Structures are given as structure tokens and as C-alpha cells.
Amino acid sequence: xxxxxxxxxxxxxxxxxxxxxxxxxxxxxxxxxxxxxxxxxxxxxxxxxxxxxxxxxxxxxxxxxxxxxxxxxxxxxxxxxxxxxxxxxxxxxxxxxxxxxxxxxxxxxxxxxxxxxxxxxxxxxxxxxxxxxxxxxxxxxxxxxxxxxxxxxxxxxxxxxxxxxxxxxxxxxxxxxxxxxxxxxxxxxxxxxxxxxxxxxxxxxxxxxxxxxxxxxxxxxxxxxxxxxxxxxxxxxxxxxxxxxxxxxxxxxxxxxxxxxxxxxxxxxxxxxxxxxxxxxxxxxxxxxxxxxxxxxxxxxxxxxxxxxxxxxxxxxxxxxxxxxxxxxxxxxxxxxxxxxxxxxxxxxxxxxxxxxxxxxxxxxxxxxxxxxxxxxxxxxxxxxxxxxxxxxxxxxxxxxxxxxxxxxxxxxxxxxxxxxxxxxxxxxxxxxxxxxxxxxxxxxxxxxxxxxxxxxxxxxxxxxxxxxxxxxxxxxxxxxxxxxxxxxxxxxxxxxxxxxxxxxxxxxxxxxxxxxxxxxxxxxxxxxxxxxxxxxxxxxxxxxxxxxxxxxxxxxxxxxxxxxxxxxxxxxxxxxxxxxxxxxxxxxxxxxxxxxxxxxxxxxxxxxxxxxxxxxxxxxxxxxxxxxxxxxxxxxxxxxxxxxxxxxxxxxxxxxxxxxxxxxxxxxxxxxxxxxxxxxxxxxxxxxxxxxxxxxxxxxxxxxxxxxxxxxxxxxxxxxxxxxxxxxxxxxxxxxxxxxxxxxxxxxxxxxxxx
Numbered sequence: 001x002x003x004x005x006x007x008x009x010x011x012x013x014x015x016x017x018x019x020x021x022x023x024x025x026x027x028x029x030x031x032x033x034x035x036x037x038x039x040x041x042x043x044x045x046x047x048x049x050x051x052x053x054x055x056x057x058x059x060x061x062x063x064x065x066x067x068x069x070x071x072x073x074x075x076x077x078x079x080x081x082x083x084x085x086x087x088x089x090x091x092x093x094x095x096x097x098x099x100x101x102x103x104x105x106x107x108x109x110x111x112x113x114x115x116x117x118x119x120x121x122x123x124x125x126x127x128x129x130x131x132x133x134x135x136x137x138x139x140x141x142x143x144x145x146x147x148x149x150x151x152x153x154x155x156x157x158x159x160x161x162x163x164x165x166x167x168x169x170x171x172x173x174x175x176x177x178x179x180x181x182x183x184x185x186x187x188x189x190x191x192x193x194x195x196x197x198x199x200x201x202x203x204x205x206x207x208x209x210x211x212x213x214x215x216x217x218x219x220x221x222x223x224x225x226x227x228x229x230x231x232x233x234x235x236x237x238x239x240x241x242x243x244x245x246x247x248x249x250x251x252x253x254x255x256x257x258x259x260x261x262x263x264x265x266x267x268x269x270x271x272x273x274x275x276x277x278x279x280x281x282x283x284x285x286x287x288x289x290x291x292x293x294x295x296x297x298x299x300x301x302x303x304x305x306x307x308x309x310x311x312x313x314x315x316x317x318x319x320x321x322x323x324x325x326x327x328x329x330x331x332x333x334x335x336x337x338x339x340x341x342x343x344x345x346x347x348x349x350x351x352x353x354x355x356x357x358x359x360x361x362x363x364x365x366x367x368x369x370x371x372x373x374x375x376x377x378x379x380x381x382x383x384x385x386x387x388x389x390x391x392x393x394x395x396x397x398x399x400x401x402x403x404x405x406x407x408x409x410x411x412x413x414x415x416x417x418x419x420x421x422x423x424x425x426x427x428x429x430x431x432x433x434x435x436x437x438x439x440x441x442x443x444x445x446x447x448x449x450x451x452x453x454x455x456x457x458x459x460x461x462x463x464x465x466x467x468x469x470x471x472x473x474x475x476x477x478x479x480x481x482x483x484x485x486x487x488x489x490x491x492x493x494x495x496x497x498x499x500x501x502x503x504x505x506x507x508x509x510x511x512x513x514x515x516x517x518x519x520x521x522x523x524x525x526x527x528x529x530x531x532x533x534x535x536x537x538x539x540x541x542x543x544x545x546x547x548x549x550x551x552x553x554x555x556x557x558x559x560x561x562x563x564x565x566x567x568x569x570x571x572x573x574x575x576x577x578x579x580x581x582x583x584x585x586x587x588x589x590x591x592x593x594x595x596x597x598x599x600x601x602x603x604x605x606x607x608x609x610x611x612x613x614x615x616x617x618x619x620x621x622x623x624x625x626x627x628x629x630x631x632x633x634x635x636x637x638x639x640x641x642x643x644x645x646x647x648x649x650x651x652x653x654x655x656x657x658x659x660x661x662x663x664x665x666x667x668x669x670x671x672x673x674x675x676x677x678x679x680x681x682x683x684x685x686x687x688x689x690x691x692x693x694x695x696x697x698x699x700x701x702x703x704x705x706x707x708x709x710x711x712x713x714x715x716x717x718x719x720x721x722x723x724x725x726x727x728x729x730x731x732x733x734x735x736x737x738x739x740x741x742x743x744x745x746x747x748x749x750x751x752x753x754x755x756x
Contacts (some may be wrong), residue, residue, distance in 0.1 A: 047084065202221065271598065354463065484500045583600065614631075700727075701721060703724075
């Protein structure tokens with residue numbers, strides 16, 4: 001995510017009031033908060049209400065400055081002001097009290113440094129004629145109070161406008177209001193920090209002024225004031241409007257198309273044409289079962305498609321969905337989707353032991369084989385217990401042993417909430433505090449273990465995971481013992497004698513918890529559509545909004561109502577026109593990477609690509625410690641050596657799960673396809689496809705046709721067929737070598753390794 005974080009260097013032109021370019025403040029706001037907008041000299045000033053916002057707005061408490069772990073030059077503040085008591089003590093009493101001078105406030109070191117009167121590594125942050133400077137002087141003169149009498153608490157912040165539609169180069173002004181517990185409201189626009197998720201789409205300056213870029217697009221702009229966050233959506237439509245009938249001939253197969261079309265119309269983007277039957281067939285095979293269709297399957301599908309188009313009967317019009325249903329019932333579906341979840345759950349075998357990893361992998365595959373619903377799958381994982389040699393899912397708690405470590409993994413996998421930052425301080429881009437983090441971690445504080453424990457790099461022993469009935473988690477700063485508490489909403493209460501994980505699983509999978517459904521829907525959507533509505537797929541937060549929030553909500557509700565049936569979710573997505581759209585761009589959507597106006601091309605997964613090479617060459621794979629003919633999607637640990645899988649993005653088990661695959665293709669991958677001796681030997685193998693075709697009585701045209709059907713799931717074009725036929729016919733007694741060369745060229749083409 002490209003970020004443009006703006007923190008101002010205050011000048012005489014930067015006052016607490018909104019700049020003239022801003023939209024005027026509604027009169028009701030001023031009337032509602034006379035105490036907060038009164039002149040500085042006429043009201044008592046509070047550290048938390050008046051001073052800390054200045055420290056945040058000037059960047060003093062950010063990571064590169066005094067907010068880092070040990071501060072800067074002996075002066076440390078809490079990161080982004082999450083601990084007001086600590087910060088007040090650091091300013092008033094830290095440094096032996098030399099940072100402020102009540103007898104002569106303007107001579108305080110705090111001001112002399114910030115105004116660059118004295119040398120300051122952070123440079124000049126405020127001007128002596130600015131409103132923030134006057135606030136700091138008056139606060140020190142009043143005695144540098146931590147709190148004032150009847151001090152209200154900041155409850156929330158809001159934008160007066162949370163959606164902007166701009167033309168290229170146009171400017172507009174954001175305005176931020178802070179609301180307090182006594183009903184008062186303060187205009188805090190210049191004291192707010194802004195960040196645009198895509199600064200090339202729209203830039204935002206220190207006082208919230210937006211400037212649209214030159215190209216159409218959309219992004220979110222975060223406004224953060226004192227750890228309260230609000231987000232504005234900024235859209236820059238195409239400057240060239242669409243024809244009124246641009247969408248007239250396009251079908252809307254279900255609610256997915258309705259939502260996507262509404263967004264495309266708003267952005268003036270014309271979707272691409274429907275994908276051909278050949279492209280759609282290869283797409284559903286690689287997406288749903290992780291393999292290519294064989295030539296007979298291609299011929300059967302295309303024959304059904306041709307008959308369907310020529311028939312007027314309603315029953316023949318859903319042939320594509322019938323094939324989707326067929327694929328979802330095939331055993332390869334289990335291996336393909338289990339392999340994807342194994343990426344997220346697979347532990348390091350050097351850490352937990354080979355047998356435990358094998359049992360864990362078998363357990364994951366069994367859940368998909370049995371058709372276990374997603375909510376039950378999550379419950380079984382979270383509440384796992386027993387022997388790692390008898391119940392493979394218990395390996396989760398052999399691998400993850402500290403409550404804090406488990407909490408970050410479970411929250412990210414099943415809630416799409418990344419809590420890592422809140423372990424040390426208030427989350428900089430979300431509402432989660434340290435107390436939220438450690439209260440959530442307390443659900444995992446009573447996990448007991450019996451056995452040999454861990455002894456990397458061997459760790460071969462058995463371990464028993466059980467509910468111990470004792471254990472707690474303490475807040476690292478206050479030392480308070482925290483009760484297990486969910487991150488939001490109701491529920492999650494632990495009954496006396498109950499395993500806290502059971503209460504957590506019940507709260508987590510409750511229909512009221514929409515995070516649970518959304519993160520899985522987004523994960524499946526990304527696997528099928530080429531990108532998630534939220535990216536990264538497991539980072540759901542207000543500052544990283546979905547491209548289609550209403551669609552994500554609707555799909556999550558649909559997923560819940562289906563009983564968390566992943567197969568049904570896949571059926572619904574693949575039935576949409578959006579899924580079946582061509583990947584070829586038109587003039588209108590060539591720059592679109594967010595709105596699904598076309599299908600986004602993506603490289604095949606490493607396992608799918610290796611299995612595709614095995615299928616095209618008709619040479620079974622061989623993996624160490626596994627039977628000959630094992631498919632790559634059936635490999636149960638990354639300790640099974642495969643240079644090919646490692647080159648094409650298989651994640652490293654020594655990294656911290658959830659393991660992430662790098663989706664981009666690399667030069668190394670291209671060189672590997674061109675030069676790998678194993679691929680060359682597969683093509684030239686005596687019992688491979690090339691040798692079989694060379695010995696057959698097939699004509700050159702028939703040979704080329706079979707290779708294209710096997711590799712591309714389509715017949716060759718007339719030009720391709722003429723070239724391949726000439727190549728083979730002119731080879732004479734070198735017919736086999738010519739066929740091998742053709743196969744090598746096909747495997748090295750982008751069409752083979754990329755899904756259209």
C-alpha cells in the first residue's frame with residue numbers, strides 16, 4: 001500500500017481554525033462548544049485536550065521521533081499519544097524537570113527546541129506566531145496541568161464529508177470534528193494527521209486539503225486525531241462519460257453483478273466482454289481444483305457449450321454452472337483448497353516434528369473431504385486438544401505456545417484483524433489498545449501441555465494439549481490481571497470451569513460477528529477474482545476499506561445464511577457475470593485494478609503449474625518420501641524438496657505463519673522454465689506425451705491440436721495450426737524432436753503459466 005503520511009511543520013499561517021480554503025464550519029458546531037473554542041487566555045488548558053494533540057500533529061510522538069521505543073536523545077513519548085499519563089510525566093517531570101519553565105514559559109526547552117530557537121534534530125516543528133505555540137505557552141503558564149476540573153473525554157471524531165468525487169487536478173477540503181463526553185464539539189482539522197492509501201490517486205496535505213491526481217481511480221484517506229480514526233472515500237471517475245446504453249446488453253446473474261455494475265457506472269468504466277468458453281473452462285479448473293482439463297474434458301465442454309447456444313431450452317443454458325458443480329465434487333477440490341489452508345496453518349517441522357506436521361495436514365484435508373462447514377472448522381481449530389499423534393489439529397498449540405503468539409494468529413486468520421501492533425502500544429491505524437490485545441490473549445492462558453516439549457531441530461516427541469484450568473495474562477504496563485474479553489460486541493463470557501477457548505469460539509462464529517464471515521469471503525473472493533475486496537485479504541480495518549463494502553456485506557450474509565458452506569460461496573461467485581468476464585481490457589478499463597471490470601490475470605499457483613507440466617508431458621511427479629504419481633497439491637510438508645515449487649513461490653516454513661506467497665512472477669521463474677533439466681527430461685521422456693504422439697499415426701494437425709488442448713484448453717488458431725503443422729511435417733525423421741520443441745515452446749509461453 002502506497003502511503004502518504006503528512007505531519008505539519010507549524011507556521012504562522014497554521015492556526016487551530018480551519019484555513020479559508022475549507023468548507024465553512026456549520027454554526028451549530030460553534031454554538032455547541034463555546035468552552036472549547038474560547039480564546040486560549042480565557043479558559044483552563046488540559047494536557048490531554050490541548051497539548052497532546054499538538055505533539056501528535058507535529059509528529060513529536062511518531063516512531064521516527066520521540067515515539068520510538070527508547071525515545072530520542074533522552075526524551076521519550078508514547079507512540080501516537082496512547083498513554084497520556086506517561087507523556088505528561090515525560091514533559092513535566094522528565095529530564096529532571098528542565099523541559100518546561102513556568103516562570104518564563106516561552107523560555108521552556110520544549111518550546112525552544114520545537115521552534116528551532118535551539119538546535120533540534122527534528123527541525124522546526126512550530127512557529128512562534130502560531131496558535132499551537134500560544135497554547136503551549138499558556139498551558140505552561142497555567143501550571144502545566146494534567147487535567148482540568150470536569151474535564152470531558154474525547155469520545156469520537158467524524159468527517160463533515162466522508163465521500164469526495166473529484167475530477168483530475170481538482171482540490172477539496174476535509175474537515176474533522178471531535179466530539180466529547182459533555183456534548184461539546186471541537187474543530188480539529190489542522191491538528192489531525194492525514195494519510196492517503198494511494199497518494200498517486202489523491203494527495204492530502206497537512207491541513208486536510210485533497211488534490212486529485214491526473215488519472216482516474218479511487219482510494220481512502222485516513223484522518224487520525226488522538227488515536228481516533230475516520231476515513232473518507234475519494235473517487236476520480238473517468239473524464240469521458242459512458243453512453244447511456246453502455247450496460248443495456250449486459251446480464252446481471254446475481255447480486256454480485258448488481259453491486260459491481262453500480263460501482264462501474266459511478267466510475268464511468270465499461271466492463272470487458274464475456275470470456276470465451278475455452279477461457280472459462282480453464283479458469284474454473286485451475287481455480288476450483290488446481291489442475292488443467294485434459295483434451296477429452298475440453299472437447300466435452302465445448303461440445304456442450306455449442307449445443308447449449310444452439311438450443312432454446314432453459315435447461316441447456318446453465319452448462320457452465322453444471323461443470324462448476326462437477327468440479328466441486330471431485331477429489332482434487334479437497335487437495336487444492338486444503339493446500340491453500342495449509343499455507344496458513346502449516347507449522348515448521350523442525351520445530352514441532354515430522355509426525356505432528358503429517359497428522360496436522362491429514363486433519364486439514366479430512367475437514368474438506370468431510371465437507372465440514374467453515375464455522376465448525378474454526379471451532380475445532382480454536383478448541384483443539386488431545387495428542388499431536390492422535391488428533392493432528394492439536395499441533396496448532398504445540399507450535400504456538402504463548403497466549404500472545406496464539407492471539408495474533410487466531411485474530412488474523414479468523415477475524416481479519418492484525419493485532420501485532422497493539423501488543424506494544426495502541427494500534428496506529430485502528431482502535432485496538434494494549435488492554436484489548438492482552439484481554440483477547442487471555443482466552444489462551446489456560447492451555448496445558450504434557451510431553452517432551454520442543455527441542456528443535458528434532459522435536460520428534462508426542463505432546464498432549466489440554467485445558468489446565470489455571471493461568472492468566474497481565475497487562476505489561478499496569479500489571480493488571482485481565483479477564484478474557486472479546487475485541488468487540490457482546491458474548492465471549494467464560495463460565496466457571498469452562499475452557500476459555502470454547503467461549504471464544506462461540507463468540508467468534510456467532511452470526512453477530514461479521515468479521516468472521518467477511519475475512520473468509522474476502523479470502524475466497526481473492527482466490528477466484530485475482531484480488532480481494534480488501535488487500536491484504538486478512539487486514540480488515542477502517543483505514544483499509546473494501547473496494548465494494550456493500551458487496552462484501554452481502555456476500556458475508558449469504559455465506560452465513562448458507563451455513564458457512566464454502567462450496568456454495570464458490571458457486572455463487574462463479575455464477576456471476578463478473579467472474580466470467582474476459583481479462584482483455586478495453587479503452588475504458590485498461591487502468592482498472594480495483595473494480596472487477598475485467599478478470600485480473602494471475603500466475604498459476606506453484607503446485608498447479610507443476611501438476612500442469614506433469615499432465616501436459618504425461619510424466620508423473622516424484623517427491624521424496626511420497627509415492628510416484630503424487631500430485632504437487634498433495635505434498636504435506638515443505639521439507640519435501642522441490643526446487644520448482646520453491647522457485648515458483650512455495651512459502652518458507654521457517655517464516656512466521658500465516659505464510660504469504662509472493663504473487664508476482666520473476667525473472668528466475670522464466671529462466672527456470674527455459675533451462676530446468678527436469679522439465680527438459682519430462683518433455684523428452686520415452687513414455688511421455690511427445691514420444692507417444694511421435695509414434696502415433698496422428699497427422700501434424702492432430703498432434704498440434706492435442707498439445708494445445710492439453711496446455712491451453714483450446715484449439716489452436718488457424719495461424720498457430722499452420723505453423724505447428726509446417727514445423728512437424730518439415731522435420732522428416734526428426735518428427736519427435738519437432739514435437740518436443742513445440743511442447744517446450746508451449747510450456748514457456750505466458751498463456752500456459754498465467755490464468756486469463
